[in-house]
Amino acid sequence: MADDGLLLHELSFVPEGDDVVVGRLDTGSYAVFPTDGAELLKRLAQGMPLSAVADWYASAFGEAVDLDDFVATLWELGFVREGEEQPQGPPPRPVRLRRLGRAAFSLPAWACYLAVVGGWTWAVTRHTDLAPHPSQIFFVRSLLVVQLVITFGQVPLLLLHEGFHILAGRRLGLPTRLRVSNRLTYIVAETQINGLLSVPRAKRYLPFLAGIVCDGVVLGGLGLVADATRNPDGSFSLTARVCLALAFTVVVRVLWQFQLYLRTDLYYVAATAGNCYDLHDAGMMLLKNRMWRLLGRSQRLVDEEQWTPRDRRVGKFYGPFIVLGYAALAGITVFVSVPVTIQYFSIARQAIASGHVNAAFWDAVLSLCVNAAQVAALVVLSRRKRREKRLSTPQTSPSAEVELA
Numbered sequence: 001m002a003d004d005g006l007l008l009h010e011l012s013f014v015p016e017g018d019d020v021v022v023g024r025l026d027t028g029s030y031a032v033f034p035t036d037g038a039e040l041l042k043r044l045a046q047g048m049p050l051s052a053v054a055d056w057y058a059s060a061f062g063e064a065v066d067l068d069d070f071v072a073t074l075w076e077l078g079f080v081r082e083g084e085e086q087p088q089g090p091p092p093r094p095v096r097l098r099r100l101g102r103a104a105f106s107l108p109a110w111a112c113y114l115a116v117v118g119g120w121t122w123a124v125t126r127h128t129d130l131a132p133h134p135s136q137i138f139f140v141r142s143l144l145v146v147q148l149v150i151t152f153g154q155v156p157l158l159l160l161h162e163g164f165h166i167l168a169g170r171r172l173g174l175p176t177r178l179r180v181s182n183r184l185t186y187i188v189a190e191t192q193i194n195g196l197l198s199v200p201r202a203k204r205y206l207p208f209l210a211g212i213v214c215d216g217v218v219l220g221g222l223g224l225v226a227d228a229t230r231n232p233d234g235s236f237s238l239t240a241r242v243c244l245a246l247a248f249t250v251v252v253r254v255l256w257q258f259q260l261y262l263r264t265d266l267y268y269v270a271a272t273a274g275n276c277y278d279l280h281d282a283g284m285m286l287l288k289n290r291m292w293r294l295l296g297r298s299q300r301l302v303d304e305e306q307w308t309p310r311d312r313r314v315g316k317f318y319g320p321f322i323v324l325g326y327a328a329l330a331g332i333t334v335f336v337s338v339p340v341t342i343q344y345f346s347i348a349r350q351a352i353a354s355g356h357v358n359a360a361f362w363d364a365v366l367s368l369c370v371n372a373a374q375v376a377a378l379v380v381l382s383r384r385k386r387r388e389k390r391l392s393t394p395q396t397s398p399s400a401e402v403e404l405a
Helices: 035-045 050-061 067-077 098-104 107-126 143-171 205-228 238-256 265-273 279-294 309-352 359-391
Strands: 012-016 019-024 029-034 176-183 186-194 401-404
Touching: 012 035, 019 035, 029 035, 029 067, 035 050, 035 067, 050 067, 098 143, 107 205, 143 176, 143 205, 143 238, 143 309, 143 359, 205 238, 205 265, 238 309, 265 279, 279 309, 309 359
Parallel strands: none
Antiparallel strands: 012 019, 019 029, 176 186, 186 401
């Protein structure tokens, strides 16, 4: 404290309905304050002495405030600056690629995206063989070639998907970074956007949806290339078949976003639209409480007061969508994973059981080894993530670091 006041770090104040989200962009520590609490914090940030702040609050709101408790909360959130701490250091450097982010989501860019998607849609209505189908994965007989092309061919597509998230965030001047992680049985790349809660709610939708926008454009582009590179007799060339195989993986990635229990990009859209801070856990617990009440097992009920009234109100309607997320998983399993797996092992079995140690035999063996290596990588990532979760401390405020896959 200095002169009976508090030294505070630079804070952002973003109105959210009847509340205000306050936080530090540099650390990602954010919390939701009622309007009167936010106004009180603004006075402290302006350097008003504590005694004067207490008098101002009593005059403005007609009641006394427990400043000791309020200040203790600010310390817990890391909003208070130690006397010897520097205010913020030198001004942060401008976020890189901000111009490119603005260009990527400019009106001309949107016109190009719509033209590609519209052209692909029109082509599919004329040539139904362009429509995504699991059999398109096996564009050649060699399982190893299929495995390598699908595995490494997806890398630039995944980076492009995450690149759109990054550009959408940097367009707003927010720092972003990319990391590889896993969710359940999937290895994924994630974009972390620090400080997204520091911008108005309406501006958060594009960073959440940018990856899906990219997937739609990539799907359309690959489909158009496949249609344009047909053989003279109308059959697909090798280039066309590779494009369709990669396009099918893009479709699966879009369908994956509907598994809302994984906190996918669409989950963040729903949480933002509902003006919620922990919609996933609130919706899940409310759904479980409803189930326990129906089963008459009241001892299993969880205290619902730990979530905000808004989270509880929206969570009642969101719970069924979590169930639909599991239905999406079932649909992907039945209509995508199972057919692809059956065809894959059918080809591998024929090659290995043929009795000939030839190119097809070694092709199948090496392909199975590549699959085993991917499973091993998934196990390592899963263990690392569980270890990080055990070592991390519980958060007392909404995080401003959003992970988009």
